[in-house]
Amino acid sequence: MSFFSIEDLHINLGEFYLREVFFGLAKGDYMMIIGPTGAGKTILLESIVGFWKPDRGRIILDGRNITHELPEKRNIGIVYQDYALLPHFSVYDNIAYGLKKKGRNNLKSHVLEVADALHIGHLLHRKPATLSGGEQQRAAVARALVVEPKLLLMDEPLSALDPQTRRETRRLLRQAVRKRDTTVIHISHDLNDAWALANKIAIFKEGLLLQFGTLEEVFSRPKTRFIADFVGASIFHGTARHNGQDACSIDCGDFELTSIDKVGNGAEVQVALRPENIIISKDRPEDTTDANIVGGKLEDIVAEGRARFLTLKVGTTELSVLVTNNAWEHLDVAPGDNVYAIIDHSHVRIV
Amino acid sequence: MRKISLFQGTITGITFCITFLLVLAIGSLFMVPSWEDIRQNIWSPEMRFSLKLSLITGLVATVLVMSCALPVGYALSRLHFWGKGFVKTVIDMPIAFPELVLGLCLLLLFGSTAVGNVFKSIGLNFVFTKKGIVAAQFFTALPYAIRIMKSTFDYINPRLEFVSRSLGYSMSETFRNVSLPLAKNGIMAATVISFARCIGTFGTVLILAGGSYMKTEILPITLYLNISYGNMGMALTSGIVLMAVSFAAIFVFEKAEVGL
Numbered sequence: 080m081s082f083f084s085i086e087d088l089h090i091n092l093g094e095f096y097l098r099e100v101f102f103g104l105a106k107g108d109y110m111m112i113i114g115p116t117g118a119g120k121t122i123l124l125e126s127i128v129g130f131w132k133p134d135r136g137r138i139i140l141d142g143r144n145i146t147h148e149l150p151e152k153r154n155i156g157i158v159y160q161d162y163a164l165l166p167h168f169s170v171y172d173n174i175a176y177g178l179k180k181k182g183r184n185n186l187k188s189h190v191l192e193v194a195d196a197l198h199i200g201h202l203l204h205r206k207p208a209t210l211s212g213g214e215q216q217r218a219a220v221a222r223a224l225v226v227e228p229k230l231l232l233m234d235e236p237l238s239a240l241d242p243q244t245r246r247e248t249r250r251l252l253r254q255a256v257r258k259r260d261t262t263v264i265h266i267s268h269d270l271n272d273a274w275a276l277a278n279k280i281a282i283f284k285e286g287l288l289l290q291f292g293t294l295e296e297v298f299s300r301p302k303t304r305f306i307a308d309f310v311g312a313s314i315f316h317g318t319a320r321h322n323g324q325d326a327c328s329i330d331c332g333d334f335e336l337t338s339i340d341k342v343g344n345g346a347e348v349q350v351a352l353r354p355e356n357i358i359i360s361k362d363r364p365e366d367t368t369d370a371n372i373v374g375g376k377l378e379d380i381v382a383e384g385r386a387r388f389l390t391l392k393v394g395t396t397e398l399s400v401l402v403t404n405n406a407w408e409h410l411d412v413a414p415g416d417n418v419y420a421i422i423d424h425s426h427v428r429i430v
Numbered sequence: 431m432r433k434i435s436l437f438q439g440t441i442t443g444i445t446f447c448i449t450f451l452l453v454l455a456i457g458s459l460f461m462v463p464s465w466e467d468i469r470q471n472i473w474s475p476e477m478r479f480s481l482k483l484s485l486i487t488g489l490v491a492t493v494l495v496m497s498c499a500l501p502v503g504y505a506l507s508r509l510h511f512w513g514k515g516f517v518k519t520v521i522d523m524p525i526a527f528p529e530l531v532l533g534l535c536l537l538l539l540f541g542s543t544a545v546g547n548v549f550k551s552i553g554l555n556f557v558f559t560k561k562g563i564v565a566a567q568f569f570t571a572l573p574y575a576i577r578i579m580k581s582t583f584d585y586i587n588p589r590l591e592f593v594s595r596s597l598g599y600s601m602s603e604t605f606r607n608v609s610l611p612l613a614k615n616g617i618m619a620a621t622v623i624s625f626a627r628c629i630g631t632f633g634t635v636l637i638l639a640g641g642s643y644m645k646t647e648i649l650p651i652t653l654y655l656n657i658s659y660g661n662m663g664m665a666l667t668s669g670i671v672l673m674a675v676s677f678a679a680i681f682v683f684e685k686a687e688v689g690l
Contacts, residue, residue, distance in 0.1 A: 128596050150595040157596045163589040167611050177597030226597060 081139070082106040083230055083262055088126065088136035095122050096286040100136070104279065107260045111273040113309065114283035120266045123283070124232045127264070128155045141229055156223030160235040162215040164207035170194075170218050171203035177226035193225040196258070197251050213244035217251065224255055231256065233265040237272060249275050270310065282306050300428045301351055312351050313399050314430065319346045326424055333394025334373045338427035349430040354401035356426035359389060360419045361412055371422045373398070377414050391420055459669050471667035479644050480652040481671065487560065487648060488628040491567035495575045495624045496617070503579025503620075504605065508588065525573045533637025536569060540638070562639030563646055567628035574627055575620040582616025583609060619683045626679035630672055 081103030088100040097119045104110055112120050125131050127138060129150035138146045145153050156177075164173050174190045183189060194200040197217040207215055216236055223231055236252075237245045253276055256263050265276065273280055273294060280298070281291040290302045301307035307314035317329040319342045329336050329350055342348055363372060375393035387407050389400040398420060402410065412418055434442075471477055505511075506518060524532050540546040540556040549556065556562040586609060594604040610617075632650035639646040641655060653668035 125592070128592070130592055130595075149600070150592070151598050151600055153596075154598075155596060157593060159589050159593070161587070161589065163587065163593045165590060165594075165608060176594070180598035180603075222593075222597070228596075 082141060084139045086137045089134045090122060090126050090131055091134055092122060092131065095119055097122055098286050100288045102281060102288065102291045104262055106262055108279050109256065109263045109265065109277045110279040110281060111277035112264060112266045112281045112283060113273065118283035119286040120283055121234055124157065124234055124264065124266065128157045128232055129153055154228050155230045155232060156226065156228035158219045158223050158233040158236045160238055162219040164215055164218055166207055169203065170199065170205050170207065173207065173218060174222045174225055177222065181226060189225055193221045196255050197221050213240050213248055216240060216248055220252060220255065224259065224261065227259060229262065231261050231263045233263065235266050235268065238268060252276065282309060299351060299353055300430045302430055307351060311399065312353050314349055314351045315396055317348055317350050319344055319348055331396065333396045336371045336422065336427045337424050338429055339424050340429040342429050351428045351430050352398065352422060352426065354388065354399040356422065357398060357400045358421040359400055359402060359410060360421055361410065363419050364421060369424055371424065371427065373420045373422065374417065375420060377412055377416050377418050380414060391418065456673065459666060459673060467663045468667050468670065471664050476644060476652065477664065477667060480647045480649050484629050484648040487563040487567060488625055491564045491571065491628040492621060492625045494568050495571045496621055498572060499575035499579045499620055502576050504583050504609065506580045507583035521576055522573055524569060529570060529631065529633025530637055532569060533566060533634035536566060536634065536638045556638060558640040558646065560646060563635050563648060566634035566638045567631045570631045570634045571624040571627035575624045578616055578620040578623060582613045586612050622679045622682045626676050629675050
């Protein structure tokens with residue numbers, strides 16, 4: 080039984096809506112919600128915390144149906160992208176605000192402990208308006224965590240931060256929630272947040288939950304082209320030609336791939352490939368026992384941070400390939416060159 | 431030197447023309463025969479009565495206005511309820527009404543209707559009484575105060591209240607701890623504007639409370655009665671006192687608005 084679950088949630092706020100949302104989380108799970116703008120992500124969080132009443136469905140937290148409970152009775156914390164720190168309170172008073180209501184003893188020691196964990200212990204006397212974005216965000220996280228909520232909801236908490244502050248805040252956030260074994264639902268547009276923090280991921284689009292599962296399931300086996308595009312995978316149609324003992328062969332039209340996934344002969348399938356699981360070589364490798372070799376033309380190269388994204392055209396099919404900058408320096412290829420993609424059988428995922 | 435376009439010159443010119451006309455109009459109030467007369471008029475029994483009654487009724491009405499404007503403004507800003515659009519329209523209507531019409535409506539309501547009789551039975555007779563002045567001022571100023579309070583609460587990020595609720599505070603506790611402190615500039619502005627509207631209300635007071643000499647006589651009534659008698663000195667003095675109150679109100683409002 081899940082520690083937290085959403086069962087058949089429907090909510091219609093006119094412009095924004097959610098339909099048939101089901102998922103469950105275990106205690107300590109960190110779930111990342113990803114989806115385009117208008118997918119209903121924020122409504123989901125605000126419904127969970129109790130600000131919108133669902134038209135249908137149930138919200139269960141720690142064995143209790145909280146669907147119709149008042150927000151103040153749910154023990155669910157929320158952190159917003161714009162921090163929502165109370166501007167007329169100091170940082171200390173902001174963090175202590177929830178504790179005061181709960182009548183906790185040793186208020187100061189609780190505040191200091193969480194503030195030190197998030198590296199804002201020296202800012203407690205300051206007003207929120209005098210803090211940087213990263214400091215305000217950590218104060219907002221501290222305020223939510225200090226009351227030890229059963230569930231912590233975060234709506235794009237890192238998106239307004241510069242890359243370096245975001246990395247640091249991610250690290251502190253991960254330590255703080257792991258230490259308390261807090262169950263978290265976090266909305267983000269950045270896949271790096273998912274890689275760094277989450278063990279579960281949900282993809283939303285137009286009010287529907289398209290796919291929910293572990294990072295491995297969703298990133299490696301995206302159910303639709305939309306999800307594949309969103310999580311940066313390549314997906315294409317194929318027909319299973321024959322079944323071997325440990326592998327099957329899939330005719331993808333422009334090329335054939337071998338996968339260790341099992342599928343019936345003649346079955347029409349979708350094949351997914353992760354860009355980081357494809358190796359590029361200028362020359363055709365000789366030992367190909369466990370790997371597929373696909374020849375194609377290098378179409379495009381886009382530098383993104385410490386890696387490059389290559390587009391490889393194989394007939395009419397495009398494969399996305401991620402190459403680290405270090406590997407790229409040794410590759411010595413340019414757009415228009417014929418290259419080979421090496422894909423391990425275990426990395427060809429049938430969806 | 432920066433070049434000014436024809437459009438910039440035109441709109442600046444219109445602004446200065448209007449300001450000049452207003453300054454002339456206000457200034458003409460101070461072109462009094464003698465400041466000694468003004469001093470004597472201020473200390474006359476009629477003026478002292480009028481000023482005292484204006485301040486007392488204005489203060490009582492302002493307290494009542496703000497007591498209603500705060501919850502109504504908050505409800506209109508934060509709650510979603512059936513008929514909200516209709517409620518907003520009705521509450522705003524007195525702003526567009528001529529004051530005389532509003533006064534007539536109140537006179538009919540508090541006259542011999544069932545509602546009027548209920549109020550009379552608990553000692554609240556509003557027709558041609560000092561209580562009527564407060565009622566007239568209340569209904570004239572209330573829509574302005576509600577508008578300001580609604581805008582003030584609209585301006586406050588509702589997520590601050592959401593977070594407070596999620597931390598265990600009820601809606602009323604959140605209103606007290608978060609919304610009210612953050613609305614303090616708006617409350618100040620609404621209070622000042624309400625007081626100025628109450629002090630300056632004429633038509634509604636005249637119809638509901640009557641314009642009785644030294645009975646239901648507030649500053650605008652003093653001005654009106656003395657103009658009728660041809661006593662320009664007293665009329666000008668009332669005008670100057672009303673102007674001073676309005677100026678102070680606008681000054682405080684501007685200060686509060688800057689802080690909003």
